[in-house]
Amino acid sequence: xxxxxxxxxxxxxxxxxxxxxxxxxxxxxxxxxxxxxxxxxxxxxxxxxxxxxxxxxxxxxxxxxxxxxxxxxxxxxxxxxxxxxxxxxxxxxxxxxxxxxxxxxxxxxxx
Amino acid sequence: xxxxxxxxxxxxxxxxxxxxxxxxxxxxxxxxxxxxxxxxxxxxxxxxxxxxxxxxxxxxxxxxxxxxxxxxxxxxxxxxxxxxxxxxxxxxxxxxxxxxxxxxxxxxxxxx
Numbered sequence: 001x002x003x004x005x006x007x008x009x010x011x012x013x014x015x016x017x018x019x020x021x022x023x024x025x026x027x028x029x030x031x032x033x034x035x036x037x038x039x040x041x042x043x044x045x046x047x048x049x050x051x052x053x054x055x056x057x058x059x060x061x062x063x064x065x066x067x068x069x070x071x072x073x074x075x076x077x078x079x080x081x082x083x084x085x086x087x088x089x090x091x092x093x094x095x096x097x098x099x100x101x102x103x104x105x106x107x108x109x110x111x
Numbered sequence: 112x113x114x115x116x117x118x119x120x121x122x123x124x125x126x127x128x129x130x131x132x133x134x135x136x137x138x139x140x141x142x143x144x145x146x147x148x149x150x151x152x153x154x155x156x157x158x159x160x161x162x163x164x165x166x167x168x169x170x171x172x173x174x175x176x177x178x179x180x181x182x183x184x185x186x187x188x189x190x191x192x193x194x195x196x197x198x199x200x201x202x203x204x205x206x207x208x209x210x211x212x213x214x215x216x217x218x219x220x221x222x223x
Contacts, residue, residue, distance in 0.1 A: 006153075032209055043115075043201055043214030044154070089153060097142070097161065097208040098169060101154040 003027050004092050006102035014110050019077040021105050023090035026071065030092040034099070035064060035075045038087045047088075048075070080109045114138075117202050117215035124192055125223050132187045132218045134202030142205045143185040144169075144212060145177065147198040154201065160185055161208065192222045 005024045013019045021035075031052040036044035050057040050064045050073065057064050063076045077084055087106045091099040115136040124130050134143065145157040146169075156169030158177040166177050174196060176188045185204075189196055199219050203212035 002153075004153075034211055036214075041216065043203075043216045045214070046211035049211060091154075093209055095209055097159055097167065098156055099212070100156075100170075101146075103151060103153040 001026075002103070003030075003100045004090060004102040006088075006090060006105050008105050009103070010106040010108070012108045012110060013080045015082060016079045019075075019080045019084065019107055019109070021075040021077075021088050021090075021107065023073045023075075023102055024071060025073075025092050025100075027092070027094060027100075028071065029094040030100075031095055032093045033064070033066060033073050034091045034093075035062075036089045036091065036101075037084075038089065038104070044089055077107075080107075082109045082111050085109045115202060115204055115213055115215045117200075117218050119218060120216065121219050123221045123223065126192055126194060128192050130189050130192055130220070132189075132200055132202075132220070134185045134187070134215060136183055136185075136202075136204040136213075138204060138206070138213070139182055140204035140206050140213075141182070142208055142212075143179065144203040144205075145175070145185070145187045146201045146203065147171065147196075148201060148217075149198050157187065157200075189220075194222050196220065197222045 034049040035047040038044040087104045144159040146154040160179040202215045205212045
């Protein structure tokens with residue numbers, strides 16, 4: 001049973017616009033969330049994280065929002081660039097040793 | 112170079128064969144992980160290790176064996192490969208359990 005869900009397999013956005021990637025989770029014990037970016041034939045690379053004590057975390061063009069009551073987080077990329085085209089995974093942990101990953105969203109930024 | 116490396120990058124084998132995927136990291140990270148990536152499932156944890164000689168099962172451990180005799184190495188063995196184990200396998204490491212993990216570039220394994 002998938003504890004972390006990314007319901008949009010793909011997303012296309014024009015260069016310069018905002019990309020919004022969504023992630024839902026079912027386990028209320030999750031308290032640490034991350035986003036990874038993955039290019040073809042490479043491993044995932046860490047992008048940004050957020051702890052459950054916060055509702056927002058920013059790093060340059062990337063912002064992650066957490067809505068604990070809705071068990072929902074989102075990644076905003078502003079402005080989107082062609083180099084952002086990749087698969088994005090969200091992941092969650094309950095302070096244990098395991099992270100649970102979503103199925104990924106493939107983002108295409110159109111020049 | 113510092114980092115995490117996986118070998119081989121590609122492997123084709125037959126059902127029933129034993130195959131070992133290698134993972135080596137140079138950061139002296141305590142934690143190491145093995146994931147498989149399949150369409151529709153994302154990344155699923157197979158096994159992880161908190162330190163040398165300590166290993167634990169993840170979500171999908173059946174059919175796999177791991178060992179960790181040295182901190183820097185974490186090999187994954189399929190003792191008798193099955194077609195359902197055709198996948199892309201990723202190794203990862205982290206300094207502590209609840210920290211972002213650093214991933215290798217993966218091994219694409221095909222079992223015929």
